[in-house]
Amino acid sequence: MASPNDRTSSVSTRNSSRALPIDGPKITNIVCGVNLNCRFELKTIALYGRNVTYYPKKFNAAIIRMREPKATALVFQTGKMQVLGAKSVDDAKLAARKFARMLQKMGFSPRMEGFNVQNIVAVVDTKMIIRLEKLHHDHYVYSRWEPELFPGLVYRFHESKVKALVFTTGKVVLLGSKQEEQLDECIKLLYPVLNECRVIEQNK
Amino acid sequence: MAQQNQMSYELYRSTSVGIALADTLDDLISSRRIEPQLAMKIMGTFDESIAKVLNDKVKARMSFKGHLDTYRFCDEVWTFVIKDIHFKMENSSTFDAEKIKIVACLAKEKAA
Numbered sequence: 001m002a003s004p005n006d007r008t009s010s011v012s013t014r015n016s017s018r019a020l021p022i023d024g025p026k027i028t029n030i031v032c033g034v035n036l037n038c039r040f041e042l043k044t045i046a047l048y049g050r051n052v053t054y055y056p057k058k059f060n061a062a063i064i065r066m067r068e069p070k071a072t073a074l075v076f077q078t079g080k081m082q083v084l085g086a087k088s089v090d091d092a093k094l095a096a097r098k099f100a101r102m103l104q105k106m107g108f109s110p111r112m113e114g115f116n117v118q119n120i121v122a123v124v125d126t127k128m129i130i131r132l133e134k135l136h137h138d139h140y141v142y143s144r145w146e147p148e149l150f151p152g153l154v155y156r157f158h159e160s161k162v163k164a165l166v167f168t169t170g171k172v173v174l175l176g177s178k179q180e181e182q183l184d185e186c187i188k189l190l191y192p193v194l195n196e197c198r199v200i201e202q203n204k
Numbered sequence: 205m206a207q208q209n210q211m212s213y214e215l216y217r218s219t220s221v222g223i224a225l226a227d228t229l230d231d232l233i234s235s236r237r238i239e240p241q242l243a244m245k246i247m248g249t250f251d252e253s254i255a256k257v258l259n260d261k262v263k264a265r266m267s268f269k270g271h272l273d274t275y276r277f278c279d280e281v282w283t284f285v286i287k288d289i290h291f292k293m294e295n296s297s298t299f300d301a302e303k304i305k306i307v308a309c310l311a312k313e314k315a316a
Contacts, residue, residue, distance in 0.1 A: 046278035053277035 020191050024124035025174060025183040030086045031119040034096050036079045036103070036110035045075060048106045064099060071095035075103070079110070089117060089180060120177045124187055126170040129199040135166065139193060155190065162186050166194065212251040213309045225250055255312070267292050270304070282308040 042062040046054035054062045061074040069091040074082040081099065086092035093115060100110045132153045136145040143166075145153040152165040152173070162182060165173040172190065177183055216222050229243040270289030275282070284306040292298050 043278065046276065050274040050276070053275070055277060055280070 020187070022124055022126050022187070022191065025122040025187055026124070027087050027120060027122045027180070027183070029084065029119075029121040030089060030092045030117060031121075032083050032086075032089075032092050032096070032115065032117045034081050034083065034115040035113045036075075036081055036100060037113050038079050038108055038110050040075055040077055040079060040103070040108060042075070042077055045103065045106060049102060064102065066095055066098060069095050071099075073099040075099070089120075092117070117178050119175070120180065120183065122174045122177075122183050124172040124174065126172060126191065126194055128170045128194065130166060130168055130170055130194055131197045131199055132166065132168055134197040135194070138197065155193075157186055157189060160186075164190055166190075170194075170198075212248075212255055212312075214247075214251055215307065215309055216251065216254045217247065219254075221254070222250065259311075265294055273303075280310050282306070284308075 040062070042054050042056070042060075045062045045064070046052045049062070049064060051065045052062055061076045064073045064075060065071075066073070069086055071086045071092065072084045073095070074084070081096070083092050083096045083099065086095055096112065096115060100112055103110050132145055132147070135155075136143050136153055139155070142157070143153050143155045152167050155164040155166055156162075157164070160176075160182075161178075162174060162176045164186065165175070172187070172194075174183055174186055177186065217226065226247065229238070229246060232238045233240055233243055268286075268289050268291045270286040273285045273287045275284050277283075286304050286306065287302065289301045289304055290298060291301070
């Protein structure tokens with residue numbers, strides 16, 4: 001685990017689900033927003049910045065990409081910025097600060113305000129084969145499954161905004177959480193449910 | 205008579221051919237042989253014809269591999285800076301370069 005003083009980017013593979021025989025949850029994407037409190041001229045950003053694309057006909061924001069940590073920023077005229085693609089909340093915050101520094105060097109005066117995580121996407125390998133039909137039948141209230149449309153079953157956690165896409169292979173995608181801790185809670189809740197619906201191979 | 209209302213890129217004026225033409229025209233203007241307006245018209249014709257010739261007549265191919273250092277897309281123009289490139293030409297001759305800059309504009313659609 002990276003220490004708070006570590007400036008290098010951290011790969012977030014949570015292992016607090018030590019009791020469970022699973023891989024993950026491993027964060028694949030974090031979407032966050034921040035207000036930089038200053039108006040931007042997107043054409044100036046596109047001309048003076050590096051690794052920028054700006055095509056107003058298609059989308060009204062400048063898209064800046066960074067290699068370390070690997071992240072993408074959508075910068076809007078109003079001063080709002082979205083940071084996408086980071087693999088941990090710390091990386092996302094660091095990337096947001098680096099993007100703000102980049103914009104500062106171009107002559108603007110950004111001031112970071114209201115940094116908030118909007119979505120965390122993570123994958124988990126539960127290492128079992130799951131009978132989605134049984135899962136759908138037993139937990140009808142919580143699950144949506146239309147195999148002709150999409151092979152994954154969509155499991156919603158109680159009143160939470162978090163959803164889990166459950167696949168027959170045992171791979172689970174967690175969407176919608178806003179804190180890294182929420183991922184552990186969700187997978188702890190979900191594991192026993194999935195375990196009941198697993199396919200156990202009988203070896204003769 | 206049909207008017208040719210085609211807007212072409214002035215991209216090729218900074219090539220060796222373009223610069224040579226511009227220098228020649230400057231010489232002709234200073235020796236009072238031609239009007240500046242005519243020189244402007246000639247550069248315009250140069251823009252159109254070089255784009256046409258490169259599109260229609262040039263068939264040579266080349267491939268290259270390198271590390272993309274920076275990119276930019278603004279006003280529908282791509283600018284790339286690539287480092288440590290290895291070029292491969294049709295006659296299997298190769299050469300290496302430390303850094304190249306590519307400026308690319310949107311290609312015109314072929315007239316029906």
